[in-house]
Amino acid sequence: MKLDTVYQLQCMNEIMRKQIQTYDIDSLAILGVAGGNGLEHVDLKKHNKVYGIDINMEYLNSCKSRYYGMQDKLMLLSRNLLDLSIDLPKAELVIANLFLEYIGLDIFTFQLKKMSPAYVSAVIQVNDGEGFVSESPYHNAFDCLESVYHEINSKALTDAMNEIGFELILEIETELPNEKKLKRQDYKKRNKAGAD
Numbered sequence: 001m002k003l004d005t006v007y008q009l010q011c012m013n014e015i016m017r018k019q020i021q022t023y024d025i026d027s028l029a030i031l032g033v034a035g036g037n038g039l040e041h042v043d044l045k046k047h048n049k050v051y052g053i054d055i056n057m058e059y060l061n062s063c064k065s066r067y068y069g070m071q072d073k074l075m076l077l078s079r080n081l082l083d084l085s086i087d088l089p090k091a092e093l094v095i096a097n098l099f100l101e102y103i104g105l106d107i108f109t110f111q112l113k114k115m116s117p118a119y120v121s122a123v124i125q126v127n128d129g130e131g132f133v134s135e136s137p138y139h140n141a142f143d144c145l146e147s148v149y150h151e152i153n154s155k156a157l158t159d160a161m162n163e164i165g166f167e168l169i170l171e172i173e174t175e176l177p178n179e180k181k182l183k184r185q186d187y188k189k190r191n192k193a194g195a196d
């Protein structure tokens with residue numbers, strides 16, 4: 001495995017640790033969970049339910065064997081998140097890392113509303129130069145889905161989240177050695193207090 005790929009996996013693992021540990025939540029859902037990098041940071045005493053959602057059955061199967069010990073606390077769901085008719089579970093925290101590029105912001109916010117989260121944490125890749133799939137450990141999945149690639153920029157993400165009632169609470173950039181940057185943006189559901 002190329003060094004850049006290993007480094008990116010380590011970075012994503014560390015970001016997932018912080019995403020999972022930052023908020024006082026009981027349930028979480030990971031959109032585009034792939035093989036489950038970072039799921040070892042779930043605290044089985046604190047987190048009651050973890051949903052891992054992905055279109056790719058192979059990834060879900062490897063995630064299942066890797067995290068067998070989580071038993072029924074981990075529920076893996078095979079879903080195409082481009083399909084507006086799917087049902088999705090409720091979760092207090094929704095994590096969407098390196099995933100929004102596949103479904104775009106309109107569908108993302110549409111699906112998010114079904115899950116009623118209090119917090120949403122997303123990582124997008126800031127492109128400087130070559131396309132973001134080139135050094136990815138998930139190359140095969142990207143190959144078959146290239147036609148649905150959506151460019152996501154951080155302001156457009158915040159605008160879309162504001163529209164569905166979320167405010168930006170955290171923004172952190174991580175530099176990768178290959179001149180790419182990962183940007184984590186976290187959102188909190190606005191308090192309805194004061195509304196009629």
Ligand SMILES: C[S@@+](CC[C@H](N)C(=O)[O-])C[C@H]1O[C@@H](n2cnc3c(N)ncnc32)[C@H](O)[C@@H]1O
Nearest residue numbers: 032034054055056080081082097098102138141
């Ligand atoms: C780049 S990987 C991200 C993996 C992981 N979140 C991470 O950051 O390490 C994108 C994942 O999204 C999944 N995916 C792509 N399009 C999807 C769709 N329409 N519905 C559900 N999952 C999808 C792919 O199968 C792949 O596992």
